Amino acid sequence: MNEPSEKPRLLIADDEAANIGALVSALRDYAQLTVARNGTEALERGNACNPDLYLLDIKMPGIDGYEVCRRIRADTKQKTVPVIFITSLDAEQDESLGFEVGANDYITKPFSPAIVRARVKTQIELKRHRDHLEALAEARARQLVHSERLATLGTLAAGVAHEINNPLTCISAYSELLGAMQQQIASEHRAVLEEKLDAGDPVLNFIDNCGKYAATIFDSCDRVARIVSSMQTYSKREKDNPQPTALADCVDKALQLCSHTVKYGIDTQVDIPSDLPELIVQPQQIEQVLINLINNGSHAIQEINEEGVIKIQARLDGDKVILTVHDSGPGIPPEKLDTIWEAFYTSKGDKGTGLGLSISRGIIEEHKGTISVENPAEGGARFTITLPTQSHSE
Ligand SMILES: Nc1ncnc2c1ncn2[C@@H]1O[C@H](COP(=O)(O)OP(=O)(O)OP(=O)(O)O)[C@@H](O)[C@H]1O
Ligand SMILES: [Mg+2]
Known part of the structure; x- marks a missing residue:
């Protein structure tokens, strides 16, 4: 589903121009609309635009609304997209057949624009909540598998x-x-x-x-x-015992310990405000994370270049400190953005153990923080760590 701030995408399928006109004027302010004149077109356009909701007429030439709904439900990509039937048929068996093939709601013609909008909004809200819950459940399951490992x-x-x-x-x-x-x-x-x-x-x-x-x-x-x-x-x-620690000291120590691996030609730039509050952390563990990230950045740069930059920056954001390590290497192949966190995954053959990031994530999570990575538009890979200013690992 698209972001809540964006307009939802609706696909309207009806063979009567007057009906389409009425639906479009009822919904155009609320949603981005795609229109289809028959069932085949509805399936084709639906496939292309991935709507957040289908409004289907039942009686259409060729493939009717029921069949369109059946095919949507059989399509793994779209099977949970809400479908509302709009029809002049209000006989009970038509409604029950509609629900049997997987419709979420039913609106009978003639309809009032307010009712159409209310029903559509309800289904869209339900879908948003469902998608959100599914995403949460998926993230939690991934986290559990990871912690268990x-x-x-x-x-x-x-x-x-x-x-x-x-x-x-x-x-x-x-x-x-x-x-x-x-x-x-x-x-x-x-x-x-x-x-x-x-x-x-x-x-x-x-x-x-x-x-x-x-x-x-x-x-x-x-x-x-x-x-x-x-x-x-x-x-x-x-x-180790959690203790008040200046992040700048951890960075200094990590850089000293990396001095033999960070090759000549790689510039390390540190930008940590002097008034950043101390964190209650296990300093050696945080140093370990930084060493892993700096070494990874240095290896990545050397893959493509003799020279490069590793920027280490920190800032306060509410009750969190945000620390980033950004290198000017080739970045992480998009299909590997999840894999790199797995223990023993390495692209460095015999030269790497593949434990660096897995250990780093474990350390940061024990400190009640988060660590993530992205390939920013300006290039390279940027690792972002957030750590709470108050809490400590238990
Ligand atoms: N800054 C980076 N840029 C590009 N790829 C990276 C970066 N950091 C990590 N990776 C990728 O993630 C993989 C896993 O990293 P991780 O630190 O877990 O293990 P490693 O560096 O391969 O081995 P070790 O940490 O023992 O040296 C790396 O092999 C590399 O492919
Ligand atoms: Mg590493």
């Missing part, structure tokens, strides 16, 4: 992180040792062995390749270690 992830995280860490340290340390041994053998013994062995001898191959393999194992361990550390951050979250 995060809760499961949190429970798993502590255990998995602990179990993985010991063997991981061992693999990592031995791969490093192996690499060092390979270097030593290659520099001190390879020349001697080369004289004694054929060029393609497996021993020489082993000496040449073992270092690369050891380095690959070491890098992979590093990636696993990063995932484990993200998981630990997640599971340790509730242990």
